[in-house]
Amino acid sequence: ERTKGMPGLPPGPRGLPLVGYLPFLRSDLHSCFADLARIFGPVMMMKLGSRQCLILSSPEAAKEVLRDHDATFANHDITVAARILTFGGQDMAFQPLSPMWRALRKVSVRELLNARTLDSFRTLRQQEVTLMAKELHRRTGVPAAVGQMVLITSFNVLTAMLWGNSLAADELERIRGEFWELVVGIIDLLGVTNVSDIFPILERMDLQGVQQKMKQHKEKLDGILSTVIDRRVRTVNTRGDQEKAQDFLQVLLELVKKEDPRDQHLTVDNIKGLFTNMITGGTDTTSTTIEWAMAEMIGKPETMRKAQEELDSVVGKEEIVDESHIGKLPYLEALVKETLRLHPPVPFLLPRYPTTTCNVGGYIIPKGTKVFINVWSIHRDPAVWENPLEFKPERFLSGMSKLDYYGNNFNFIPFGSGRRICVGITLVEKMSLYILATMLHCFDWSLPDGTKLDLVEKFGIVLKKEKQLVVIPTTRPSCAKLRE
Numbered sequence: 497e498r499t500k501g502m503p504g505l506p507p508g509p510r511g512l513p514l515v516g517y518l519p520f521l522r523s524d525l526h527s528c529f530a531d532l533a534r535i536f537g538p539v540m541m542m543k544l545g546s547r548q549c550l551i552l553s554s555p556e557a558a559k560e561v562l563r564d565h566d567a568t569f570a571n572h573d574i575t576v577a578a579r580i581l582t583f584g585g586q587d588m589a590f591q592p593l594s595p596m597w598r599a600l601r602k603v604s605v606r607e608l609l610n611a612r613t614l615d616s617f618r619t620l621r622q623q624e625v626t627l628m629a630k631e632l633h634r635r636t637g638v639p640a641a642v643g644q645m646v647l648i649t650s651f652n653v654l655t656a657m658l659w660g661n662s663l664a665a666d667e668l669e670r671i672r673g674e675f676w677e678l679v680v681g682i683i684d685l686l687g688v689t690n691v692s693d694i695f696p697i698l699e700r701m702d703l704q705g706v707q708q709k710m711k712q713h714k715e716k717l718d719g720i721l722s723t724v725i726d727r728r729v730r731t732v733n734t735r736g737d738q739e740k741a742q743d744f745l746q747v748l749l750e751l752v753k754k755e756d757p758r759d760q761h762l763t764v765d766n767i768k769g770l771f772t773n774m775i776t777g778g779t780d781t782t783s784t785t786i787e788w789a790m791a792e793m794i795g796k797p798e799t800m801r802k803a804q805e806e807l808d809s810v811v812g813k814e815e816i817v818d819e820s821h822i823g824k825l826p827y828l829e830a831l832v833k834e835t836l837r838l839h840p841p842v843p844f845l846l847p848r849y850p851t852t853t854c855n856v857g858g859y860i861i862p863k864g865t866k867v868f869i870n871v872w873s874i875h876r877d878p879a880v881w882e883n884p885l886e887f888k889p890e891r892f893l894s895g896m897s898k899l900d901y902y903g904n905n906f907n908f909i910p911f912g913s914g915r916r917i918c919v920g921i922t923l924v925e926k927m928s929l930y931i932l933a934t935m936l937h938c939f940d941w942s943l944p945d946g947t948k949l950d951l952v953e954k955f956g957i958v959l960k961k962e963k964q965l966v967v968i969p970t971t972r973p974s975c976a977k978l979r980e
């Protein structure tokens with residue numbers, strides 16, 4: 497609708513009064529939005545309940561929002577469930593663009609997620625990944641839920657990086673046992689279309705019980721985080737400053753104590769919110785990536801064979817992978833990129849909203865519109881990708897070889913782009929390649945007899961396999977080293 501040469505709202509499907517287009521959406525929202533974009537175009541608007549929503553489905557439209565209007569769209573839209581989980585939005589991901597967001601992001605990069613600090617955790621990663629490989633070795637020939645195992649490994653690495661050995665071994669063991677279900681439950685709830693978000697007036701009624709369930713998960717998580725923090729404060733109080741650990745938790749606790757007005761004052765809830773972001777945002781995404789990579793390779797065995805041949809020649813058939821090999825494995829790197837292209841773990845990024853009314857694609861976008869960037873459909877756009885539905889790591893070795901994870905080319909943005917780009921990319925690059933390299937170098941993988949591979953997706957804030965992948969490891973020569 498354009499009047500007198502003024503830009504109008506973007507085109508989109510008309511809905512019903514009050515509910516908008518909500519009753520017509522399918523549960524596989526990513527592919528439903530992609531189907532609608534084929535009719536209405538890559539800049540599409542629809543009303544869901546009382547909320548105006550913008551859906552962008554082309555690299556050009558994504559670029560306009562994430563680069564040209566980066567500052568205007570730099571806020572993530574917080575849902576009712578996310579607010580409960582993040583201690584009222586005290587985390588990094590749902591903090592509006594503000595001094596607090598800057599302080600949380602800065603301290604995370606300076607003290608944890610930079611190349612030098614991450615290198616200092618190399619032995620820790622090696623220990624945890626070797627433990628996982630040993631466990632798989634013990635279970636040779638027995639079906640294994642690989643996603644679940646990778647999730648636990650990522651959790652162990654990440655939490656040791658966050659708070660060192662703040663917990664006693666038995667406490668840690670108990671938490672690890674509960675953790676898988678907790679994260680899966682949280683991620684599932686974050687992906688539910690909650691009517692409380694669409695009709696804020698209904699929030700108090702919590703019609704689907706989402707808020708109630710999220711409160712229970714949050715209480716569990718809060719229990720774990722409070723124990724970790726209390727233990728640390730008590731240890732420092734009894735043993736004194738000399739013996740205190742110099743890890744990320746300690747740096748954050750010092751910032752809570754600091755009263756210098758030039759520093760952004762942090763609260764304990766900020767620490768808990770930040771840890772919640774990293775634990776929930778950094779584990780399930782990594783394990784989902786590995787699970788999809790394994791599933792695609794099972795479906796196309798020559799890709800697994802090529803990755804194993806590369807590993808055999810770089811690492812040596814009877815040696816064990818270590819992180820120094822990672823930069824020398826271009827095929828494996830391409831394989832992970834191809835997985836993130838076909839199965840971007842966060843299919844809409846974290847939805848944004850503009851803080852002022854602005855123009856995108858020649859249309860007017862009202863302030864506060866919820867913006868979904870459909871990365872899943874951008875990554876499958878036939879105008880950009882040849883045979884987009886084919887799993888073909890080679891494309892990242894030739895035509896698309898320059899694409900990286902840093903959001904500079906809008907054809908490939910699995911981690912987003914601009915100032916709100918994922919803060920954990922460096923860690924993901926190390927962890928996902930290292931885990932996958934170890935799994936492929938130590939084992940061959942096959943489906944249990946009588947089962948068939950399926951690649952059915954389940955939409956959510958994280959785009960998972962509907963059925964978890966269960967596969968059987970059989971040993972390769974390098975496994976002998978695991979016994980040493």
Ligand code: HEM
Nearest residue numbers: 589773774778781841842845846911912913916918919920
């Ligand atoms: C395969 C793994 C991962 C994927 C695909 C992924 C993807 C994403 C995406 C798409 C965003 C939103 C970006 C945007 O809005 O433009 C994001 C944000 C974020 N990610 Fe990741 N992520 C992964 C792993 C991690 C890890 C390991 C960590 C931390 C240890 C992490 C921490 C965060 C945080 C804190 C944010 C919010 C950043 C901000 O708002 O400034 N992520 N991630």
